[in-house]
Amino acid sequence: MTESDADDLPRGIALAWGVAASPQRGPKREMSVEGIVDAAVELADADGLGAVSMAAVAARLGYTPMSLYRYISAKDDLILLMQESAIGAPPAIEGEGWRERVVAFHDALMRSYLAHTWVIEIPITGVTATPNSAAWMDAGIQVFDGTPLDDDARLSLTLLLTGYAHWNATVIAGMSRRAAASGRDLDEVSHAEDDLLARLVTADAYPSLHRAVAAGVLSSGTDPFRFGLGVIVDGIAAHLDALAAGTYVPPKPPPPPEAPEVLADKRYRESQKKVREAEKLLRAARREERAGLREARERARQREAKERGRA
Structure with a gap:
């Protein structure tokens, strides 16, 4: 793709693919899109995504905000490029079979999220059409090479694994922030949550959760996400068995969403x-x-106590 082919692409997407037109004015050589993105990533790594602004990045580089706008015209484009840089390209996803590759893909993606935890704070607005995002999707689809799954199923499972890794990383990052802020380790944070729920959750109001908390599920030391990943793998295996046996029955599609004019009706x-x-x-x-x-x-307890007292 050339610059002339990218005329109808959003500026941020064109920058990510390296086909955006270069600025005609402003500092030359001293500044680049890559340098701006690197500075923004450093800010986010140090102080979180909220610390990133065009003014803050410009100040870090020693330029005025208007200088940056000649290269990256909107903060949303900057965030997109930061995400593309932070998530990086996927490593080689290796394994003797699809089961091992599923786990390897999930773990590699989660490590990518945890390397720059602010990435998981970026709102998800759809499929990100950038080179590294495309490479991760391609890697996820390849995980299922050698299986009878069609491309629809492979993409669906890639999205499932991506979402699961995103949520797993979100929980770990949140607990790590709490631990760092309180000076405690992750085990101590888990026990504190366990103690808090034990005080608030009653058997009358939340019988199942109360039973689980009383059993110590939050402080047992087991990894609930690892168990869940195992169930996902087993579910895929069961689906493949059903395909091989010819017993698979596709789930019914969800009802179509209401049309906008219906939702807007007074x-x-x-x-x-x-x-x-x-x-x-x-x-x-x-x-x-x-x-x-x-x-x-x-x-009732008070009446029973009175009756026992009379007896």
């Missing part, structure tokens, strides 16, 4: 508001029900 919006109000009242009623149940049990 009467429909009013009905949605009433539903939300009713749900709010229902939640309040359930809270009252739980409180009433606790009070009734307490009164």
Whole structure:
């Protein structure tokens, strides 16, 4: 692709693919798109994504913000290029079979996220059409070489693994930030969460969660994401077995979303508001029900105590 072919591409995408027209004015040689992106990545690594602005990057480089705008015309384009730089190209995804390659792909992507944790704070607005993002998707699809899965299924599973790695990295990064801010390690943070939930979650209101917390699931030391990844792998294997046996039944497609003109209808919006109000009242009623149940049990215990005292 050449610069003339990129006339209809968004500026950020064209910059990522290296086909954007060079600025005609402004500093020469002393500044480049790559240098601007590197400076922005350094800022984000040091102080988080919120520290990145065109003015902050310009100050780091010793230029005025207007100098940057000649190269990168919008902050959104800068964030896109930062993401492209930070996530990098995928390593070779190796393994004796698709099972090992699935785990290797997930782990490589998660390491990429955790190397620059601010990347997972960038809102997801769709498929990012940049070279490295395309390379990761290509690697994910190749994971399933040698299987009977078609390209639709391979892309679907690539998206599943990408989302799972993103969520896994999000949790690890969040807990690591909490640990660093409090001066504790990850095990201590997990135990603190366990203690907090044990104080707040009652058997009456949240019976299943209360049972799990009482069993120590948050401080057991096991990795719930590793278990989940194993289930994903087993699920893919079961799907392949069903394909081989000819017993696979495709799931029913979800109902189509309402058309924009329906969602914008005044009467429909009013009905949605009433539903939300009713749900709010229902939640309040359930809270009252739980409180009433606790009070009734307490009164029953008091009556039993009085009766035992008379006896």
